[in-house]
Amino acid sequence: MKPGGCASSCGSSTKPDDTDPAVWEKIKDHPCFSEEAHHYFARMHVAVAPGCNIQCNYCNRKYDCANESRPGVASEKLTPDQALRKVIAVASEVPQLSVLGIAGPGDACYDWKKTKATFARVAREIPDIKFCISTNGLALPDHVDELADMNVDHVTITINMVDPEVGTKIYPWIFYDHRRYVGLEAARMLHERQMLGLEMLTARGILTKINSVMIPGVNDEHLIEVNRWVKERGAFLHNLMPLISDPAHGTHYGLSGQRGPNAMELKALQDRLEGGAQLMRHCRQCRADAVGMLGEDRGQEFRADRIPGEVTYDASKRNAYRELVAQERRDHVAARSEAIGLVKAARPGKAVLFAVATKGGGRVNEHFGHAKEFQVYEASPRGISFVGHRKVEKYCLGGLGKEAALGGIVAALQGIDIVLCARIGTCPQDQLADAGIRATDACAHDYIETAISAIYTAASGAPALAATA
Ligand code: CLF
Ligand code: SF4
Numbered sequence: 001m002k003p004g005g006c007a008s009s010c011g012s013s014t015k016p017d018d019t020d021p022a023v024w025e026k027i028k029d030h031p032c033f034s035e036e037a038h039h040y041f042a043r044m045h046v047a048v049a050p051g052c053n054i055q056c057n058y059c060n061r062k063y064d065c066a067n068e069s070r071p072g073v074a075s076e077k078l079t080p081d082q083a084l085r086k087v088i089a090v091a092s093e094v095p096q097l098s099v100l101g102i103a104g105p106g107d108a109c110y111d112w113k114k115t116k117a118t119f120a121r122v123a124r125e126i127p128d129i130k131f132c133i134s135t136n137g138l139a140l141p142d143h144v145d146e147l148a149d150m151n152v153d154h155v156t157i158t159i160n161m162v163d164p165e166v167g168t169k170i171y172p173w174i175f176y177d178h179r180r181y182v183g184l185e186a187a188r189m190l191h192e193r194q195m196l197g198l199e200m201l202t203a204r205g206i207l208t209k210i211n212s213v214m215i216p217g218v219n220d221e222h223l224i225e226v227n228r229w230v231k232e233r234g235a236f237l238h239n240l241m242p243l244i245s246d247p248a249h250g251t252h253y254g255l256s257g258q259r260g261p262n263a264m265e266l267k268a269l270q271d272r273l274e275g276g277a278q279l280m281r282h283c284r285q286c287r288a289d290a291v292g293m294l295g296e297d298r299g300q301e302f303r304a305d306r307i308p309g310e311v312t313y314d315a316s317k318r319n320a321y322r323e324l325v326a327q328e329r330r331d332h333v334a335a336r337s338e339a340i341g342l343v344k345a346a347r348p349g350k351a352v353l354f355a356v357a358t359k360g361g362g363r364v365n366e367h368f369g370h371a372k373e374f375q376v377y378e379a380s381p382r383g384i385s386f387v388g389h390r391k392v393e394k395y396c397l398g399g400l401g402k403e404a405a406l407g408g409i410v411a412a413l414q415g416i417d418i419v420l421c422a423r424i425g426t427c428p429q430d431q432l433a434d435a436g437i438r439a440t441d442a443c444a445h446d447y448i449e450t451a452i453s454a455i456y457t458a459a460s461g462a463p464a465l466a467a468t469a
Pocket of ligand 2: 052053054055056058059060061104105106107136
């Protein structure tokens with residue numbers, strides 16, 4: 001990161017032309033609500049809300065694996081006081097931290113007392129942290145006014161259907177007003193409460209993101225309708241999450257063999273939704289106790305038993321980071337704008353998919369062998385757009401390449417044309433080439449868009465950009 005001085009120490013960056021200033025103020029440091037912000041800022045979840053009032057066929061909260069990144073999974077449940085200690089410890093050590101989210105492991109609105117108590121305690125100690133919750137929506141309408149009073153600007157509702165018939169295949173039961181409901185009646189009640197909650201949030205200016213789990217053969221086609229409904233009701237973002245399904249998780253879908261979509265099926269549906277509600281494409285489907293940048297999870301470092309008895313908030317790291325990032329983001333915005341202009345001006349050609357190894361800052365700065373995921377971008381005559389990410393097993397272990405991992409990486413990179421990374425050896429480079437994927441470290445440490453533009457314009461015959469490390 002380049003050192004830089006932001007006189008105002010505000011952490012702001014250049015606002016995109018198409019974003020309302022008040023909205024930009026809310027999203028500019030939120031790693032989930034702004035794709036650009038996720039290169040710089042981190043979230044943490046505290047697992048204070050274990051209770052849930054519905055059953056989803058893709059959920060089993062009894063299962064936990066420390067290496068598993070999946071909503072609903074948490075290694076330890078916390079009381080609001082324990083959560084406060086953890087937030088203070090993380091905020092003092094992780095300079096990128098900007099958002100505290102409550103995303104279960106049950107439902108943040110159903111387990112409301114603990115959600116509210118946690119936010120109240122943290123607000124007193126760290127007033128500049130943003131609050132965020134994720135909910136299934138059933139209990140949401142009961143708490144919208146309190147969310148507004150607590151300055152919660154970001155709410156996620158998981159909405160998988162707007163047709164209760166489809167809902168019967170996803171939700172076996174709900175629990176509402178002291179009673180259990182099943183079948184069509186349950187799905188209809190859930191749907192009505194979700195729509196009411198969304199409309200109430202929109203009316204109060206709270207930004208709402210809709211998460212939809214894409215379940216092939218159950219609701220994949222139907223999500224086009226969901227996108228239309230939530231757009232009409234003011235949703236800010238729509239996030240399609242691929243179903244994670246494994247018999248070992250003990251979920252209904254896992255045990256009954258329901259498969260999730262592959263990366264290209266997800267992209268195809270996302271592409272069909274272009275022009276509807278704005279899509280989030282950088283979700284990492286994180287755990288209910290995740291800590292760190294979206295592509296990483298430092299939760300194990302901050303387990304309750306690793307936090308010392310006395311914790312006092314030290315704001316110095318977060319403040320210093322914000323000053324550095326403000327300048328860096330301005331540079332990045334200018335570089336990206338130039339790069340996109342060059343791609344648009346290049347001779348029309350086919351769309352090219354790039355997989356980028358990065359460890360943050362919006363740059364090509366990770367070695368191929370160290371990457372645990374690749375960020376995917378598409379360059380085309382329309383410009384450069386973020387498409388998603390592909391998780392992989394690390395190729396390099398103790399300095400040696402793992403041949404077995406490479407097959408999995410090639411499979412995960414299905415459809416990718418070019419891999420950009422900070423360093424790659426000839427052995428993996430040759431094997432990727434055999435699979436039709438070009439890999440290069442020629443643009444190491446460039447901004448991602450600058451690197452893509454250089455290669456895309458060179459390939460299309462236009463003058464290549466000079467590298468700007
Ligand atoms: Fe957490 Fe969710 Fe808030 Fe983000 S996560 S409550 S909006 S702070 Fe983000 Fe994780 Fe995807 Fe959620 S990457 S699962 S979208
Ligand atoms: Fe699990 Fe969340 Fe569904 Fe409740 S709402 S069953 S916690 S996925």
